[in-house]
Amino acid sequence: DAGVTQSPTHLIKTRGQQVTLRCSPKSGHDTVSWYQQALGQGPQFIFQYYEEEERQRGNFPDRFSGHQFPNYSSELNVNALLLGDSALYLCASSYDKAYEQYFGPGTRLTVT
């Protein structure tokens, strides 16, 4: 059983560009959450998707958007990249009623 997978592993972008990160949840999971982890910090909640809708959102600007597909996989999009968006982006999946989240290996985004 594959766990949570994320792609790509690493990404380098220039300020002002747009980026899309992808996540496939663990088999049987229907909920996907995204977190941003800046260097030396704990992960910060970006948003959560359930039944293809954004169910809740953390304190992140509208430049951060997402999508969930019918197969429960998800994308995180970031527009107009800033240097401060450089971070490790973590995806976590869960079964809606189980309240335990399983994390993927992350995507390291560097904005130059």
Place this chain on the structure above:
Amino acid sequence: KQEVTQIPAALSVPEGENLVLNCSFTDSAIYNLQWFRQDPGKGLTSLLLIQSSQREQTSGRLNASLDKSSGRSTLYIAASQPGDSATYLCAVLTGANNLFFGTGTRLTVIP
């Protein structure tokens, strides 16, 4: 707003020593508390999950306790090994089903 604090920020111990990592949270209305391990540049590995109704969980040399009323948890590592060197993160799950993380404790076990 939930805030999670971990003390100490960094810890260095000789191999074989027992150690305790601390985590505190401000809002006791949590569903569970998880301890994670993170190696440099890597994702999160779940170590232990304690439901809000539980007091502790054990896995091998690890034991985690939870005192929800006082907003505290501890992670006890017995007989530390160099392979235990990593950052340990504590996170609480709220009713909104999202995790609030501390900033972590960076552990170094010296051979």
